[in-house]
Amino acid sequence: MENGGGDVPENANDHCPGTQSEAAGKADACAGCPNQQICATAPKGPDPDLLAIIERMNTVKHKILVLSGKGGVGKSTFSAQLSFALAEMDYQVGLLDIDICGPSIPKMLGLEGQDIHQSNLGWSPVYVESNLGVMSIGFMLPNPDDAVIWRGPRKNGLIKQFLKDVDWGEIDYLVVDAPPGTSDEHISIVQYLQVAGIDGAIIVTTPQQVSLIDVKKEINFCKKVGVPVLGVVENMSGLRQAFSDMKFVKPSEAGETDATEWVLNYIKEKAPELLSVVACSEVFDSSKGGAEKMCQDMEVPFLGKVPMDPQLCRAAEEGRSCFTDQKCSASAPALKSIIKKLVKTQ
Amino acid sequence: MENGGGDVPENANDHCPGTQSEAAGKADACAGCPNQQICATAPKGPDPDLLAIIERMNTVKHKILVLSGKGGVGKSTFSAQLSFALAEMDYQVGLLDIDICGPSIPKMLGLEGQDIHQSNLGWSPVYVESNLGVMSIGFMLPNPDDAVIWRGPRKNGLIKQFLKDVDWGEIDYLVVDAPPGTSDEHISIVQYLQVAGIDGAIIVTTPQQVSLIDVKKEINFCKKVGVPVLGVVENMSGLRQAFSDMKFVKPSEAGETDATEWVLNYIKEKAPELLSVVACSEVFDSSKGGAEKMCQDMEVPFLGKVPMDPQLCRAAEEGRSCFTDQKCSASAPALKSIIKKLVKTQ
Known part of the structure; x- marks a missing residue:
């Protein structure tokens, strides 16, 4: 792993004592280093921001990262x-979005167009319910279509501010949604949060091999930086739909015609027993055992599978909880049982 | 946009003349700046690596970026x-993977476990066919599960090396596969390639709103940095399957039982006409017009839709071209027509 704190600059001499060392700029190895003068004169000691983060996180009981490889x-x-589920279980919940270049949390919580307010206690999260507060760069963009074209250091700076300056209040859970990968955002959030204690990470994947390869990288990242893996969730585990939710077309040489109404009437008349079966499609090939087998191999907990469910996609697009009505009957029970497992182990 | 070349350091004084300026370290504004000494003594002028990139890219006719927001x-x-398609059309093709933390190109080209070789001409790509060479960090990892835990500067350094040191030879197309987002990799590839000329970017999305939001950011990124948008591809545009490719289960209070065989026999006997229809599922809600409408709004070309096709996922997992057999009949014709459009406009 790269030095998280940038303690040894990229252009440093060999045997650099580290910019935070008392010998910085003064050791024999520093002779001729381009950083020598800065190192010799810069203030030493722990980053005062880390102390501010520790203080702020004092009122947060559990801190959970949500990661994915892909x-x-x-x-x-x-x-x-x-x-949503933790809030419905009457916990006090904060959700922090550290995907700086592609924040989708505001939309998924139904909070598009909301602003952040400042008080003398810091930045106030945007609240969905009185016990569910949300923070995202999405609330800070004058135009939601604007690209955030930032290199690493600026992203790291904002993540630090999110941890240091947001007034979460007394909360039970802080859920941190990270972008995919193992780069600046991930190194920074772990480095900043570890001083205050991280419960662990949940890793989300699909059953497909290309996603599982990247999940292994993510698990190895957690092992390397010392973040416990709370478990792996296999999402989009095959599509399940009743006939009445599907559409049908009839291909012919002249093109396609919609046949949905005809098919449903035909089934009702000729083959009514079909109405009680559920059609399953494996969009992503899981013939190699999917996430469950990978978890056995990597010795991390497997939390469960969530079926692909167009109704869950729709709930996400509309910023709704999938637990408040019966629409997401294919996915909500699976999600619920995973979340119950998580809460039990905390 | 941040200064791409890092010409003004983050900790510089106001009115910094830029580290490449002849006045660097010597202007009035430099007094007291922590970088003053380095700036005053460092060599000036254009990055010599950019000249090496221009020379290397002299033998590459077309350079195409493939981007996505999400x-x-x-x-x-x-x-x-x-x-694969360009190579089958007898073009000389190079494929460069700049997803440093999650490279999936080696697997998708069937090249897992391959190594890069060095010659006096530079790094040799790994060849699928004599006219299709591939370069990825995936070929450089001792263990494919290892996480690449790199901050931005190291990723940028490798991307520069890929452009400067890889011996592509005389090729018609260099396809560059970028990670999602608008951060280090994207700023760097554009900055490095622009000196040699970029044909433009293809942007891939799904029909869902959360993906379209990020695509707008990506289009705005291209506009801001001056890369032409060749067009937008809508992928996973609804799942299409024949009954014979589907599985069925019968839910009951005691659990689920597989009913695939029973359903197919029942259909053959009672409702044989169903065998000629195709079932369509909209996994991602496109009721708001999907990518096509977004392209009209943003005034960029729409290249077409590619249906969600489990067989295409499988071809990708197995590193195969989808054009060489008939398995991907739902997706391959759509892909082909998009690629033909692209080649025509070049």
């Missing part, structure tokens, strides 16, 4: 629904 | 199949 596996959907 | 929309699958 993007688009439903990580933000999971973070959002986890937060 | 991850998991099938960007790497598209890049891989685009490269």
Whole structure:
């Protein structure tokens, strides 16, 4: 791993004592180093911001990271629904979005167009319910379509501010939704949060091999930086739909015609027993055992599978909880049982 | 946008003349700046690496970026199949993977476990066919599960090396597969490639709103940095399957039982006409017009839709071209027509 704190600059001499060392700029190894003068004169000691983070996190009982190796596996959907579920269980919940370049949390919580307010206690989260507060760069953009074209150091600076300056109040859970990968955001959030204690990370994946390869990287990242893996969630585990939710087309040489109404009438008349079966499609091939087998191999807990469910996608798009009505009957029970497992082990 | 070249350091004084300026370290504004000494003594002028990149890119006719706002929309699958298709059209093709933390290109080209070789001409790509060479950090990892825990500067350094040191030879197309977002990798690839000329970017999305929001950011990124948008591809545009490819379960209070065989026999006997229809599922809600409408609004070309196709996922997982057999009949024709459009406009 790279030095998280930038304690040894990239252009430093060999045997650099580290910029925080008392010998910085004064050791024999420093002779001729381009950083020598800065090192010799810069203030030493721990980053005062870390002390501010420790103080701020004093009122947060549990801190959970939600990670994924690959993007688009439903990580933000999971973070959002986890937060909704914890809030419905009457916990005090904070949801922090550290995906700086592609924040989707505001939309998934139904909070598009909201602003952050400042008080003398710091930045106030945006509240969905009185016990569910949300913070995201999405609330800070004058135009939601604007690209945030930032290199690492600026992203790290904002993440630090999110931890240091947001007034979460007394909360039971802080859920942190990270972008995919193992780079600046991940090194920074772990480095900043570890001083205050992290409960662990939940890793979200799909059953497909390309996603599982990246999940292994993510698990190895957690092991390397010392963050416990609370477990792996397999999302989009096959699509399940009743016939009445599907559409049908009839292909012909002249093109396609919609046949949905005809098919449903035909089934009702000729084959009514079909109405009681559920159609399953494996969009992503899980023939190699999917996430469950990978978890055995990597010796981390497997939390469960969540079926692909167009109704869950819709709930996410509309910023709704999937637990308050019966629409997400294919996915909500699976999510609920995973979340119950998590809460039990905390 | 941040200064791409780091010409004004983050900790510089106001009115910094830029580290590359002749006045660097000597202007009035430099007094007291921590960088003053380095700036006053460092060598000036254009980055010599950029000259090396220009020279290397002299033998590359077209340079195409493949971007996406969100991850998991099938960007790497598209890049891989685009490269296969161009190679099958007898072009000389190079595919460069700049997703440093989550490289999936080696797997998608069937090249897992391959190594890069060095010659006096530079790094040799790994070849799928004699006219399709591939470069990825995936070929450089001793263990494919290892996490690449790198902050921005190291990622930028490797991307520069990929452009400067890889011996592509005389090629018609260099396809560059980028990670999702608008951060270090994107700023760097544009900055390094622009000196040699970029044809433009293809942006891949799904029909869902959360992906479209991020695509708008990506289009605005391209506009800001001056990269032409060649067009937008809508991927995973609804799942299409014949009954014979589906599985069925019968839910009951005691649990679920597999009913696939029973359903197919029942259909054959009672409702055989169903065998000629295709079932369509909209996994991602596109009721708001999807990518096509967004393209009209943003005034960029719409290249077409590629249906969600489990067979295409499988081809990607197995590192195969989807064009060489008939398995991907739901997706391959759509991909082909998009690629033909692209080649025509070049």
